[in-house]
Amino acid sequence: MKAHTASAMVNLQMFTHSSHFSIHHRFFSTTTTPNPQLSLTTSYSTKSIRVPFPVLSCCLNSTTEASTISSSQDESPPLHNLPPPVKKKRKAYRRLRPGEAQGISEEMRFVAMKLREKKLKLKTDKSDESDRDSDGSTEDDGDNDNDNDSDNDDDQSWEPEIDGFLRYLVDSKLVFSTIERMVDESQDVSFAYFRNTGLERTESFEKDIEWLGQQNVTIPEPLFTSKKYVKYLEELAAQSPPLFFCHLYNIYFSHIAGGQVIARKVSEKLLEGKELEICKWPGDPEELLKGMRDKLNALGQHWSRDEKNKCLKETSKCFMYMGTIIRLIIMR
Structure with missing residues (x-):
């Protein structure tokens, strides 16, 4: 080797x-x-x-x-076999309703403003149509005289009457006495927020009705529509307090903003300017209403969005019923 x-x-x-x-x-x-x-x-x-x-x-x-490195590269799977990257779903945020940040009372105020704008728009459209009809008419002078007479009759039909004003007092007293009785008798703790607010009107309506009864005026019974509304309020108080509270606030609001204003004008025309009891308050009515509004907003923070949406729908219904009662003053 x-x-x-x-x-x-x-x-x-x-x-x-x-x-x-x-x-x-x-x-x-x-x-x-x-x-x-x-x-x-x-x-x-x-x-x-x-x-x-x-x-x-x-x-x-x-x-x-x-x-x-070489071993890790050999063992790594090919790129085309890798699963696609998971895309994170973007969270969708609900758009706030007008006035939602301030509270449920502010949301209802926007609904009331929209109803008023809609009413004014309808009135404007009707006046425009009547103007176009009058411009395109080819009637003679005699026909025009008849039209003027009918217009005067329409203006006179809007004049207040003592009987209509008394009907307004009777039906309003029925509504206010019902909501105030429901607030006092309810065992629900949330109803206690609306007791002794200074806005109570039952006794005031009773005094004005009693005074008019002494003037040889027949006191009528409440109308069917008012009785129907009262029954509906009783059902809401038992089944859905949030909806009842919205009616409660809107009823006082409509009386302060519109009812007592019309009552003063009626008193100037028919009662020689007598100061009515329904127009007297233990303090500033705007401040008293603000106190109720703050309590309503505090309770509304615990309501679901679905309950608030229902309250907004009830706002339209409340103004419809209260508008019907106010129109009793000018109805013949």
Whole structure:
């Protein structure tokens, strides 16, 4: 066997204690760990040494970056097999209703304003139609005289009468006595917020009706529409207090903003300017109404959006009934 000489140059800094290399021999193979204390340069003479020299065939370092990166790249799945990225659904925020930030009373005020604008628009449209009809008419003077007479009759039909005013007092007294009785008798804790507010009108209507009865005027019975409205209020007080409270507030609001104003004008025309009891208050009516409004808004913070939407619908219904009662003053 011929002797072979080999030399190995090894850099110690490239090996760690975890580094391994394999030595292959024609007679046997083994795996060993290099000893840093061993001399790095070894030479053998072919004449003095006749033993086979092992050959370094493989070097593996578990911390080598190249092997780690190559293995991770081989094991990574192809990009086209990756699932699509999950898109986060955008949260949708509900748009606030007009006046919602201020409270339920402000929302109802916007509904009342919209009803008023709608009423004024209808009135304007009717007046425009009548103007176009009058411009395009070809009737003679005699016909025009008859038309003027009918217009005068229409104007006179809107004049207040004592009987109509008394009917207004009777039906209003029925409504106010009902809502105030429901507030006093209810066992619901929330009804206590609206007791002794200074807005109570039952006794005031009773005094004015009694005074008119002494003027040889027959006191009528409440109309069917008012009785129907009162029954509806009783059902709301038992089944849905939030809806009842909205009617309660709107009834007082309509009386302060419109009812007592019309009553003063009727008194100037028919009662020689007598100061009616329904127009007397223990304080500033606007401040008293504000106190009720604040309590209503405080309770409204605990209502659901569905309950508030129903209250807005009830606002239109309340003004419809109260408008019917006020129109009793001018009806013949």
